[in-house]
Amino acid sequence: MATWKKGFRKIPAKLLTKLEGFDERNVRVIAGKVISSDAVDSGLYQHLGLSTDSLEVGKVWTIIPPQSSGATAKKNSEGWTVVRKDLPKFTKYFYQDVPIYGDAARNGWTTAAIPREVYVRDQIPPFLFELEIEVKEQQQDGRYGVVFSITDVLDRDTTSFSDDLLFALNLLQECTGVSDVAPGSSQSVVFTSSLDWELFPPGDLDDLVDRLTKSKDGRGGAAPDKVRERLELFEQFQPTEYLKGMGGNDHYIGAKFADDLVAFENLKYGNALYVLYGDWEQLSQRPRSELLKLTNAQFDRIVHRRGWELEFAKLMQTELRQRGIRIRIGRNVRRRQAH
Structure with a gap:
């Protein structure tokens, strides 16, 4: 010992x-x-x-x-988590499957978004x-x-x-x-204190995979299969832009769905997906160490455990609906409306 x-x-x-x-x-x-x-x-x-x-x-x-x-x-x-009882509570939505009209056998199930007043938790x-x-x-x-x-x-x-x-x-x-x-x-080091972000418009999936996996000097970066997997997930919710963030050995990909709704992941570690709420133009200028220390009122972290894709889908549907954005999810359908 x-x-x-x-x-x-x-x-x-x-x-x-x-x-x-x-x-x-x-x-x-x-x-x-x-x-x-x-x-x-x-x-x-x-x-x-x-x-x-x-x-x-x-x-x-x-x-x-x-x-x-x-x-x-x-x-x-x-x-780790720090409960901030020194700050006022805020409204957060939790998702639960409930029987339709109280009878799941006859009417099936639906997902309800349940609002609760909770303390801010600094989820570090x-x-x-x-x-x-x-x-x-x-x-x-x-x-x-x-x-x-x-x-x-x-x-x-x-x-x-x-x-x-x-x-x-x-x-x-x-x-x-x-x-x-x-x-x-x-010493010979890799400087990882800040991220350099690039934005790409939606387009052909093969082209996006190629652009998001190559560094500026043309050399290979993240694994194409993993990038494609994330893009296919993001595509279901019709992003307006795709993101690539580079900083030292770190490689992020993400998608922007609204000015205050962005999802991204660090492909080097690949242990969780982050959904940010707020001024993305301002947040994107922060160093990585600060970007990932926002309060849980500003972001959600979805750990890659069993069922995480469904958790992300429920969250995105609620967040898009709150912003007046309607989407239709289908294999060959891409329709996005704001009202």
């Missing part, structure tokens, strides 16, 4: 002092540690894929720490931070110098920087027993 300190309540003072000496906006969470082969053999770093076979100078790999690594690792994979999505492990060197006494780092680069100019940094430090500390910071340019 690991015996190191598990985490911090606040950013350590020595790291804050260190940050003041950086003259750039991007920051990495990265630290080195000297590890013996005995510690590796004991299974102390097994959760990171560090074993006798991988303990070889020059080896580099990434991993999302398993939830069993600790409380921060679990939040990193699942997210999973960060899905990846850890990079690099076996950097072997020392004369046989021990190994290993570098651990969070692959995402943090932007000091974002409003969530302090929270993001504390979370990343705790994740690295919890999983490895060490934590530190460095300027973003101090």
Whole structure:
């Protein structure tokens, strides 16, 4: 079992002092540690894929720490919820299948949208931070110098920087027993602090798949089969535009159904679909870390569990109806009316 300190309540003072000496906006969470082969053999770093076979100078790999690594690792994979009782309640719709006229055997079932007054819940999505492990060197006494780092680069100019940094430090500390910071340019890194969005009009599905899966330099990006699957889902609700967002290793695709109704997904992780409500033009300029920290009055997160497509369909039908948009869903029918 690991015996190191598990985490911090606040950013350590020595790291804050260190940050003041950086003259750039991007920051990495990265630290080195000297590890013996005995510690590796004991299974102390097994959760990171560090074993006798991988303990070889020059080896580099990434991993999302398993939830069993600790409380921060679990939040990193699942997210968490904060009930905001300091804010007024708002109306939210819940969906339930009910028998028509009280007799399902005779009349069948229908889906009812039930309004309820609820507290705002800050549903913090999973960060899905990846850890990079690099076996950097072997020392004369046989021990190994290993570098651990969070692959995402943090932007000091974002409003969530302090929270993001504390979370990343705790994740690295919890999983490895060490934590530190460095300027973003101090290593070869991928800058993921902001997203570059492109908009595409609806059109031929094959053409859309091709355009949404290729990067600007023409190289391949997301898996075409997965993109097609999402497009076919979005197509049922007749979007006005399709979206592609690129930021470092992140690749998003989405669809815009109204100025204040957008659905998108991160294809790198593919664990949930997000439906945003609000000013999309303004929201799309936010860094990823801020975009996914809106209150649940501003977005819904639909986790990819059994039946999630039906959950998305019910949500979209209600949201489009509230905006005065009627659609007819059919294999070869595309009709959209606003009134």
